[in-house]
Amino acid sequence: MDLNLNRRSFLRGTGAVTAAAVGAVSGLRLLTPAERALATPEGTVKLDILYIGAHPDDEAGTLGALGQWNEYHQVRSGVITITRGEGGGNAVGLEEGPPLGLLREAEERRAVAYAGIEHIYNLDGLDFYYTASAPLSEQIWGHESTLGRIVRVVRATRPAVVVTMNPSATDGNHGNHQQAAKLAVEAYYAAADPDRFPEHAEEGFEPHRVGRILQSGAVGRGPLGPDGPTTGYTPSVPTDVVFGTWDGTVSERHGGERWSVVKTWAAHEYVTQGWSTRPFPPSDPAQISSQWFTLIDTRTPYPAPTTGGVAAIQGAALPAPDGLPLGTEFYLEPPGFHVLPGSTFELVAYARAAARQPVPGATVAVEVPAGWTVTGSGRLGTLEPGRAASARFTVTVPADAVVGERFVLHGTLTSPQHGTGAAGEVVEIGAPVRGTLEPLPEIARFREWTAANRVQHLDSLILPLLALGSGLSREIRVDLANTGDHPHSGTVTLSAPAGFSVTPASRNYQDLAPGGTGAVTFTVTNTDPSLPTSNRAPNDGRYPIQIVTTYDGGSGTEDAALLLVPALSLEKAATPPRVAGDVDESEFPGEVIDISTRWEGTEAPAADISGHARITYTDDAFYVYVKITDDTLGFVLPPEDTKRQRRTDSVEINIDPRGTSANTSTVFIAGIFPITDDPANGNPPSFHRDRDNRQGPGPQTAPGMEVASSVSDPYAGYTVVAKIPFDVLPDTLDPQHVGFNILVNDSDTQDKSSQTRIGWSTWRGVRADPYRWAVVSLPELATSPSTPKEPVLPDTAAKSVDSPQSILQSAGDIVPLGGWRSLGDGSIEVLDASADAGTATVRLRARRAGRARVFVWDGTTVLGRQDVDVSAGLHTVSVVLSNESGDGDGDRWALVSLESGEANDAAARRL
Incomplete structure (x- = not known):
């Protein structure tokens, strides 16, 4: 039976095929009557x-x-x-x-x-x-x-x-x-x-x-x-x-x-x-x-979380036991997330009946924490189908409420005829003046977003963090905001653990107006460079600091932390080291860097994976030496596949030229593979830039960069040497503060996966966080003004109009391809489709002009494709079948997407 699947006929016709079942374990199947009813x-x-x-x-x-x-x-x-x-x-x-x-x-x-x-x-x-x-x-x-x-x-x-x-x-x-x-x-x-x-x-x-x-x-x-x-x-x-x-x-x-x-x-x-x-x-x-x-x-009442395995969706997608009719809404809304000690605010309880189900005799009760008070009538009467109602309550917060504590305000909606439903809303005790550690750019954006969308409770697990180089100093800013109703004056004190000093110990602020903001700054110094850095330190490398802000009548506290990262003053090379597999480590002056700390993956002994490195520089380039001890060589990639270095044994060199990058679009990252499967050329090393300012094969994206390696035989590890010219970096260097990291991926399998990851400045997720990289300085390099290079990012995504599996689904469920605008149902139809002698003939009716992509598909393999520009009217398209019998075991389909600007439509017909 021939089927023409425009969107509505897909669900209304007889025997139509479910689009999204394509590629499913059960293969293509017919839409059931039950599904049609849905x-x-x-x-x-x-x-x-x-x-x-x-x-x-x-x-x-x-x-x-x-x-x-x-x-x-x-x-x-x-x-x-x-x-x-x-x-x-x-x-x-x-x-x-x-x-x-x-x-x-x-x-x-x-x-x-x-x-x-x-x-x-x-x-x-x-x-x-x-x-x-x-x-x-x-x-x-x-x-x-x-x-x-x-x-x-x-x-x-x-x-x-x-x-x-x-x-x-x-x-x-x-x-x-x-x-x-x-x-x-x-x-x-x-x-x-x-x-x-x-x-x-x-x-x-x-x-x-x-x-x-x-x-x-x-x-x-x-x-x-x-x-x-x-x-x-x-x-x-x-x-x-x-x-x-x-x-x-x-x-x-x-x-x-x-x-x-x-x-x-x-x-x-x-x-x-x-x-x-x-x-x-x-x-x-x-x-x-x-x-x-x-x-x-x-928006819907929910049962106690311990009700059982479907509690997450009861009251919304499934009825709740003894609950209100499915589709009933009930939620609470305070005026804001932060409430001040001693304040009084209005709490509104909203209720809405389902579209076809009245809720008679509805009443709302509100429960507040011990020591709080609540007044107000919760009588709503009958909630008419689809209509909303509200009850208003006055809530008073005790004057001795502790700043920073969170509480849940509980509401219950009851209908004698139908049952009950519960909802809750979280509020936090705020301070009239809040002192907060200057946020990282990403955190600042997130907090602005939570406030704009009234979901500030999501900002609950982000401990404010700043990085500090071992033995170094940095200025730290504390931001102030007056959320009260009159001016405040007070002090801000920043305290740090042993091994750190803070100058001055406290700062004053004066007459901060209601709604006003301000800031004070401190200088924090790591006075004990012997303290462990990175995740080698306790508590995942977080050294706790505390900010206490006083205001008229009280004080508030914020906990934060410093991340102590390695710091190294590089020695300049009198003679550039050789970039060769047999290079002598003594050609690299300066300290030996331990890069053996695990930051992700399986724990492994030093014989399995460990290493050290050295870094030096000349007037125009970094030189990096890496020596790795490894017991098993992972999958050796061919040269054309040496990318995404996390898949096998490799070294990553990460450089943030000015140490200020918020993300890796403004840094340099090179993945170096010590060996490739290229016997004709001696299985040389290869390098590839990844997730940085300009990804791609090394010779094209970092001209002038050189790599060499030596892989031991019998295998016990490898050595990598790299020269990285300064002019391939995405900006000029700040000689006093360059972000630098060396990370190592260790694979002990042949399935293109790494098991253990070690490195120098190490935390979970550190490869994407330049602020947590080590700080290196180049004392003999002259300072240059910043000249950043625009990121060159990938710009080609897979498109739904090019996806047979998406086209078949869209032909059936009315949702436009890619979620883009709909051209209108029936803008494209397949009137007939047949195949003979290696060619499929597809007759189309277009009601809009646009670009038509015509596929012949067997559920797995594209057997042929033809793209044509069509005007409104009838069209016959010939599709050469380059593959008469693909991998699919179902029917063959003629699939068409029609695209005009950002709008589209889809149709399908069985050959």
Whole structure:
């Protein structure tokens, strides 16, 4: 039977194929009547949960929970992936850029199919490289464009719950992950606001109020075993609300295996990322963990987190036991996150009945912490369908409330006919004048974002940090803000541990006006250079400092920390060292640098992986010597694949020319491979610039840089020597403060993965944080003014209009490709498609002019493609079939995307 799949006929026609099942373990299958019933009147598929991440595989950790919710509660989930991960590594081939992105999309579709997920929305964002910078991710993706596409997908699929990643700028958190989560939070609010992206309504996508948004994961301690979700999680921040779902639940759908095993099967589908050999979880149920979810915000009442394995979505996607009708909203709203001791504020309780279900006799009760008072009437009467009501309460904070403590205000909405629902809101005791350590640029941006979006409770796990070179001094600023209602004067005291001095010990400030800001500065010196640096020091290298700010009538305290990083004054070479494998280490004057500290991966003895280094310089270049002891040689890459150095044995040299970079777009990073699989040329070393100011093969991106190596035989390690001309760096050097790091990746396998990572200035995530690198000085080098080079970043992302798997899905579920604007349903149709003698003939009807991409596809392989510009009208397109029989075992399809500007449409027909 021939099928023409424009969007509405996909869900309304008979026997249509589910688009997102393409590439699933079960292969192509027909849309069931039950699924058809779940479609909205407009033709989209209604989702219960929408996961929002940055890359294919970001959702992998949640698949045990999403899968069992689907299997046992018929909860339908979908996934938004902002990029296709084309900037990542490839453990199985040479594809990179857009071809790699399309491979990763296919992997993601296969993986999530284990959890019954069929709808994947890739938003065509660029995956440029690993970064810890959300602002850089925002700059490259574009804020409004990406947010608008997320909101369009949310409005089209109308989920009850959004799940996302960690939006916080905590140490080591991937910047793409942060930005994806921040956009998810913004979309949670924007999707409900008719004033945001009003053009969506013209396309048929009306505003939608998501019931709840959760973060996948939590910070704290969670028990193992089947009782984990009912025992409950112990969060590091006591006011966090954390739900759990045990991964050990048995899946009847998957032959009686536990979901922990099924989740691992799914992870093995991400083969390009080297996940195909991930170990299976323990078989002992008592050792199987739960997936934890932290509440970010909610419009819907929620049960106690210890209710059970579906508590995270009860009240939003599933009814709660003895709860209010599904779709009922209830939440509390104070005037702000910070409340002052002795203050009185208004707390508003909002309630809204579901669209078709009145809630009679509704009343609200509010519970406040001991010592607080609350007054007000909570009588709401009958909540009419779809209508909102509110109750207002006056809350008084005790005068002796401790600054910095957090409390939960609890509300309960009760209807005698329907039941009850609970909600909570977190507030923090603020100080009239707050003294805070000057934030790193990324942290400052994050805090501004939390305030703008009224999610300041997310700024809970970020200990304020600044780096200081061993034996050096730096100026430290304390920022002041008056949040009270009258001027204040007082003192600011900064205290540091033994081995550090602070000058002066305290500073005064005078008459800081209400709403006003100010700052005071201190000089902090490391007076004991013998203190351990980096994560060699206790408490992950954090030396605690404390800021005490007094004001009229009290004081407030902020805890912070200094990161003590290595510092080294380099010796200039009288004669440039030779860049040769047989170079003598004595040619490199200066101190020996221990680079044997593990910062990531498996613990290993010195015989397995350890090393030392030396650095010197001339008037125009750095010279670096690295000596590595290693017991096993990892996979030897061919020269054309020597990139993404974390996959095998390699050395990374990191240079921040002026020591001020906020992220790695303004630094130099070279990955050096000591040996390549190139016997015709003697298996020479190779180098590649990665995640920096100008990535790519070394000879093209760093002309004049030289590398040499010596690999021992029998193998016991290697030596690397590098010359790095100053003129290949992204800026001139500040001779007094150059950021520098040497990191080593050690692989003991042949699967293109490294097991242990060691280095000089070492912390988790340090490769993306220039502020945590060592400080080197070049005392005999003249100072030059800064002349920064603009970053050269990747600019080609895989596009949904080029993805057969996305086209087939879009042809069915009405969501435009990539979340871009819709050209209008039926803008392109496939009237007929047939194949004969190596050529497919596809007849099209276009109602709009644009670029048509015509594919013949068998579910796995593109058998042929033809791109044509079309005008409104009928067209016949001939597609040469370069591959008559691909790898697919299903039907062959004619798939068409039509693109005009940033708008598109899609259609499909079985050959």
